[in-house]
Amino acid sequence: MLHDIGHGATIFAPVTASGRAGVQIIRLSGPDTGNALVRLRGGKPLPPPRRATLTALISAINGEIFDRGMVLWFPGPNSFTGEDTAELHVHGGRAVLQAAVETLLSLGLRMAEPGEFTRRAFEHGKLDLTEAEAIADLVDAETAAQRRQALRQMQGDLGQLYEGWRKELLRALAYLEADIDFAEDDVPDDLSLGIKDDLTRLVEAMGAHLADAGRGERLREGISVVIIGPPNAGKSSLLNALARRDVAIVSAEAGTTRDIIEIQIDLKGYPVILADTAGLRQAAQSAIESEGMRRALARAGQADLRIIALDGAALTEPISRAELEEAMSDTDCLLVLNKCDLLVDGSRAGLQAQEKRLPPFLRHLPTYWLSAQTGHGVQAFLDALAGDVARVYAPTAAPLLTRTRHRVAVEACRAHLLRALSAHAPELVAEDARLAMRALGRITGRVDVEDLLDVIFRDFCIGK
Numbered sequence: 001m002l003h004d005i006g007h008g009a010t011i012f013a014p015v016t017a018s019g020r021a022g023v024q025i026i027r028l029s030g031p032d033t034g035n036a037l038v039r040l041r042g043g044k045p046l047p048p049p050r051r052a053t054l055t056a057l058i059s060a061i062n063g064e065i066f067d068r069g070m071v072l073w074f075p076g077p078n079s080f081t082g083e084d085t086a087e088l089h090v091h092g093g094r095a096v097l098q099a100a101v102e103t104l105l106s107l108g109l110r111m112a113e114p115g116e117f118t119r120r121a122f123e124h125g126k127l128d129l130t131e132a133e134a135i136a137d138l139v140d141a142e143t144a145a146q147r148r149q150a151l152r153q154m155q156g157d158l159g160q161l162y163e164g165w166r167k168e169l170l171r172a173l174a175y176l177e178a179d180i181d182f183a184e185d186d187v188p189d190d191l192s193l194g195i196k197d198d199l200t201r202l203v204e205a206m207g208a209h210l211a212d213a214g215r216g217e218r219l220r221e222g223i224s225v226v227i228i229g230p231p232n233a234g235k236s237s238l239l240n241a242l243a244r245r246d247v248a249i250v251s252a253e254a255g256t257t258r259d260i261i262e263i264q265i266d267l268k269g270y271p272v273i274l275a276d277t278a279g280l281r282q283a284a285q286s287a288i289e290s291e292g293m294r295r296a297l298a299r300a301g302q303a304d305l306r307i308i309a310l311d312g313a314a315l316t317e318p319i320s321r322a323e324l325e326e327a328m329s330d331t332d333c334l335l336v337l338n339k340c341d342l343l344v345d346g347s348r349a350g351l352q353a354q355e356k357r358l359p360p361f362l363r364h365l366p367t368y369w370l371s372a373q374t375g376h377g378v379q380a381f382l383d384a385l386a387g388d389v390a391r392v393y394a395p396t397a398a399p400l401l402t403r404t405r406h407r408v409a410v411e412a413c414r415a416h417l418l419r420a421l422s423a424h425a426p427e428l429v430a431e432d433a434r435l436a437m438r439a440l441g442r443i444t445g446r447v448d449v450e451d452l453l454d455v456i457f458r459d460f461c462i463g464k
C-alpha cells in the first residue's frame with residue numbers, strides 16, 4: 001500500500017542497485033527538496049538548475065563531510081515527477097548511502113515506496129499509465145525485442161492510439177448530443193448515419209488491435225515453445241542442445257522426463273520460454289507417467305509454437321497419432337528428426353527415403369534433421385526457429401497491445417460500441433458511447449483509476 005500519495009511528503013530513494021559500485025544515485029522529490037539540497041551543501045545556495053555541480057556533502061547530524069559528489073537540481077514542474085527534484089551522484093558503497101539516508105531522514109524526508117516517483121509523475125500529468133507501465137517493462141526487459149517494444153510504448157505510441165480513439169468517440173458523442181437536441185425538429189437521419197459509420201470504423205480498428213493473437217503480451221512475457229514427442233526421441237537432449245547447457249536429465253530409459261522442464265532463452269533478441277515435456281505413448285506405465293503426459297499435452301495446447309521431436313533413425317516405431325494430433329495445429333508446428341548420426345545412409349536420398357516412412361499427418365510439416373548428441377544441424381534449426389519467431393513477433397506499424405489490463409478495457413470498449421450500434425434511440429447510443437469512452441480512458445488513466453494505481457505501481461522497483 002502507498003501512503004500520503006504525492007501531497008506534501010518529500011521522498012528519496014537510491015535509484016541505482018545496491019552493492020559496491022563506482023557511483024550511486026539518490027533521487028529526491030517533493031517540496032522540501034530544495035531545502036534539503038541547501039542543507040546537504042552546508043548552507044550554500046541552490047546550484048543552477050539542470051547543471052552538474054561538484055559539491056561537498058555534509059551530514060546534518062554531525063556536520064561531517066560524508067562524501068564529495070555531483071548534485072543536480074531540477075526545479076518543478078520541469079522534472080520527471082513534476083515536483084522539485086534533485087539527484088545526488090555519490091560514491092557507491094554502503095557507508096556513503098547510510099550517511100546520506102540518515103541525513104535525509106533527519107531533515108524530515110522519507111524513503112519512497114516502490115514506483116512512487118513514477119506514480120507522482122503520472123499524478124502530475126507527466127505521463128499516462130501506458131507510459132508508466134512501459135518504464136517498468138523497460139527496466140525488466142531482458143532481450144532486444146522486449147526493449148524495443150517497451151521503449152516504443154514509453155514514447156507514447158500505445159497511449160496515443162487509445163487517446164486517438166477516445167477523441168474520435170468524444171466527437172461522435174458531441175454529434176449524438178446534437179442529434180438528441182434536434183430530434184424534435186425532425187433532423188433527417190443522415191447525421192446519425194455518419195455517426196454509425198464512425199463507430200463501425202472504431203469497432204473494426206479495435207477488432208484488428210485485439211486480433212493480434214497476444215503478440216505484444218507474448219513479447220513482454222516470453223514466447224512459449226514446447227517440445228513434444230514419443231519417449232526416448234531425444235526431447236531432453238534437444239532442449240539441452242538448444243540451451244547449450246545441461247538442464248534436463250537425459251537417459252536411455254524411456255519415460256525419463258516426468259514433468260515439464262522450462263528454460264528461458266534469448267533467441268536473436270526474442271524472449272523464448274522453451275519447455276521439455278514427458279514422452280507421449282499410448283500406454284503409460286504408471287500414474288506418474290500419465291500425469292506427465294497430461295501436462296505435456298496441456299502445455300502444448302497453450303504454446304505459441306510446438307516442436308515435434310522424433311527419433312529419425314527409428315521411424316518404424318509406432319507414433320501415437322491421436323496424442324500428437326491433439327497437441328498440434330497446422331500453422332505453428334515444426335518437425336525435428338533427431339539422431340541423424342545413427343542413419344546408415346545420411347545422404348539427401350537416404351534422408352528422403354527415411355522421411356517417406358513418416359505417418360502422412362506429419363509429412364506436410366517443415367522438417368529439420370539434426371543430432372542433439374553431436375550438435376550436427378542444431379544451429380541451422382535454431383536459425384529456422386528464430387526466423388519463425390521473428391516473422392510472427394517482428395514489430396508492426398501499429399503499436400501492439402502489451403497487457404491483459406489493456407486487452408480487457410479494449411474488449412469492454414468494443415462491446416459497448418457494438419451495443420451502441422444495435423441501439424436505435426440516440427439516447428441509448430450516447431449512453432453506450434459514453435461507457436465505451438470510459439473503458440478507453442481507464443487504459444491511459446484519464447478517468448477513475450484510483451483503484452488501479454496501487455496494483456500498477458506495486459510492481460515497480462524502489463527508486464523508479
Ligand SMILES: Nc1nc2c(ncn2[C@@H]2O[C@H](COP(=O)(O)OP(=O)(O)OP(=O)(O)O)[C@@H](O)[C@H]2O)c(=O)[nH]1
Nearest residue numbers: 231232233234235236237251255256257279372373
Ligand atoms: N545417437 C544419438 N542418441 C541420442 C541423440 N539424442 C538423444 N540420444 C539418446 O537417446 C536417449 C534418449 O534421450 P532423451 O533426451 O532422454 O530422450 P527424451 O525424448 O527426453 O526421452 P523421455 O524423457 O524419456 O521422453 C538417450 O540415451 C540419449 O543419449 C542423438 O542425436 N543421437
Ligand SMILES: [Mg+2]
Nearest residue numbers: 235236256257
Ligand atoms: Mg526427456
